[in-house]
Amino acid sequence: MVVSAKQIAEVLGGVVEGDPLVEVNSVASIEDGKEQALSFLSNPKYNQFLYNTKSSVIIINKDLELEKEVPNTLIRVEDAYMAFAQLLKFIADLVEPKVGIEQPVYMSDTAQYGEHVYLGAFSYIGKNVKIGDNVQIYPHTYIGDDVTIGDDSIVYAGVKIYHKTQIGKDCTIHAGAVIGADGFGFAPTNDQDYNKVPQIGNVIIEDYVEIGANTTIDRATFGSTVIKKGTKLDNLIQIAHNVVLGENNVIAAQTGIAGSTKVGDNCMIGGQVAIAGHIEIGNEVKIAAKSGVPSSISDGEIHMGPVAFERREFQRSYILFKKLPSLFKNQRNIEKQLKNLFDQ
Numbered sequence: 619m620v621v622s623a624k625q626i627a628e629v630l631g632g633v634v635e636g637d638p639l640v641e642v643n644s645v646a647s648i649e650d651g652k653e654q655a656l657s658f659l660s661n662p663k664y665n666q667f668l669y670n671t672k673s674s675v676i677i678i679n680k681d682l683e684l685e686k687e688v689p690n691t692l693i694r695v696e697d698a699y700m701a702f703a704q705l706l707k708f709i710a711d712l713v714e715p716k717v718g719i720e721q722p723v724y725m726s727d728t729a730q731y732g733e734h735v736y737l738g739a740f741s742y743i744g745k746n747v748k749i750g751d752n753v754q755i756y757p758h759t760y761i762g763d764d765v766t767i768g769d770d771s772i773v774y775a776g777v778k779i780y781h782k783t784q785i786g787k788d789c790t791i792h793a794g795a796v797i798g799a800d801g802f803g804f805a806p807t808n809d810q811d812y813n814k815v816p817q818i819g820n821v822i823i824e825d826y827v828e829i830g831a832n833t834t835i836d837r838a839t840f841g842s843t844v845i846k847k848g849t850k851l852d853n854l855i856q857i858a859h860n861v862v863l864g865e866n867n868v869i870a871a872q873t874g875i876a877g878s879t880k881v882g883d884n885c886m887i888g889g890q891v892a893i894a895g896h897i898e899i900g901n902e903v904k905i906a907a908k909s910g911v912p913s914s915i916s917d918g919e920i921h922m923g924p925v926a927f928e929r930r931e932f933q934r935s936y937i938l939f940k941k942l943p944s945l946f947k948n949q950r951n952i953e954k955q956l957k958n959l960f961d962q
Contacts, residue, residue: 801859
């Protein structure tokens with residue numbers, strides 16, 4: 619696909635500085651730019667690359683002040699990062715979606731599907747499954763009995779969706795994800811053994827949710843594990859039984875949330891965060907990567923640390939932690955001076 623700077627600016631509502639007729643046919647990071655490529659700059663740490671990149675067109679923030687002349691064509695927008703994301707979606711939408719049923723596919727006689735559906739080869743569609751319009755299900759996918767999938771959702775290759783799972787519209791589930799496997803429920807016995815607790819609930823995924831590759835979401839012991847509208851999960855995340863994730867959360871890779879924990883709306887959780895079970899995380903909470911969260915967090919707080927606690931307390935404590943060697947040395951010197959004093 620070849621587009622001009624003028625056409626890109628029209629899509630983004632931006633202003634062109636330079637040649638509006640220059641064309642691009644690919645995208646590239648600003649540091650790895652090449653001729654006829656489109657790049658963007660939003661993070662100030664990459665400003666240096668603006669002056670030597672080979673990309674033909676660069677999207678920048680409206681308020682960015684140039685340190686020197688730039689020979690490339692610029693497109694100024696309110697938010698370069700958001701504009702670039704908007705443009706990528708525009709390009710992706712130009713690709714014709716897959717439609718049709720490939721063979722072989724197993725589909726139960728009681729399954730239902732809407733218009734313009736794609737079912738990839740070797741998919742399994744169980745009893746009483748309901749698939750909406752424009753849904754794409756890629757090869758080697760398992761859809762268990764009584765599953766519902768809303769309009770315009772995409773289920774990529776190798777996904778496993780267990781029985782009674784409910785998936786809303788405009789959801790994206792990436793390859794290898796497992797939705798609705800048994801929760802980790804075992805009761806200890808007097809024989810120092812464990813009896814499995816039956817997991818008879820389900821998983822409910824609301825509209826506009828994205829689930830990363832190889833992420834797992836366990837079914838509830840009873841009731842539902844719930845992922846609410848607009849939440850985005852990265853790859854390799856574990857969501858345990860009866861967890862409730864609120865709306866519009868973003869959670870990075872390798873995070874694990876233990877059973878029955880409730881997370882509010884608009885939270886940001888970094889990678890490799892471990893969250894204990896049966897606690898509540900408030901709205902608009904931020905948790906830094908590699909944090910351990912043993913107890914509930916109130917609205918709006920920012921936590922970090924191996925055993926996470928309030929950010930400012932952690933930062934003050936860490937300053938003292940770094941000073942421990944010198945504090946210890948000073949203490950030993952004081953002890954020696956006191957000993958010498960008393961020995962006299």
